[in-house]
Amino acid sequence: MHKLTVAIDGPSGSGKSSVSKEAARRLDAAYLDTGAMYRAVTWHALDAGTDLTDADAVAAAVVAADLFISTDPDVEKVTIHGTDVTQAIREPFVSEAVSAVATNLAARKELVARQRTIIAAHPRIVAEGRDITTVVAPDASARILLTASEEARLRRRGLQLGGTQSAAELQAQVLARDAKDSTVVNFQVASDGVATVDSSELDFEQTVVTVLEAIKAQAS
């Protein structure tokens, strides 16, 4: 089987996680959700009462984090210091706090190193996040920026959360978070050599097929 590293970036609600996971299944590859790593260390910092405005404390918590993430696309599992946080990290309170970790450069350095180690350990892997195409794996066999209109991204996140969130809450969790995160990483504009797939007008299956075609075009 040929070695394959696929890097996929994009803003919140663009479909990165669901589309990358399905692409990984069809490519018989592992799957790495790097956002789940940022979410897990944020969950732990909140749980431990770490002051998220204290950059040194946040960085120290990330360096010390005993973090496990499944890379099997059919097994969603994230643990931190032995606690299973697979579901908890998706809660809105984590989405609203995670940028404090994502904008901490020392925390990013630590997580990027761990992500590179995980990617190197898998001959075939699809990794997704915000800086995979540019920082974590710029030499990947295929690199894709998955985008969608703000309207589509807000609608999808609202549906995903079962209609529990108000429009203002969704704006905070999707658009305001992207605005904060994009102060440290570029995931709005494709870098040189990165293919853009706009999923605004595509359904899930069409998006998966388009992404697989883009991977094939670059990786062959």
Ligand SMILES: Nc1ncnc2c1ncn2[C@@H]1O[C@H](COP(=O)(O)OP(=O)(O)O)[C@@H](O)[C@H]1O
């Ligand atoms: N092309 C698409 N059309 C419609 N819904 C989609 C599409 N891609 C993803 N979704 C749905 O939108 C929601 C958000 O997708 P997700 O993969 O979590 O995005 P991200 O990881 O970029 O935040 C999920 O419920 C997912 O099933």
Ligand SMILES: Nc1ccn([C@H]2C[C@H](O)[C@@H](COP(=O)(O)OP(=O)(O)O)O2)c(=O)n1
């Ligand atoms: N490679 C990455 C992945 C995620 N992040 C940050 C940015 C996001 O606010 C959080 C959570 O990412 P996640 O992909 O789970 O977020 P969405 O599902 O797209 O809303 O982590 C990052 O800075 N770099």
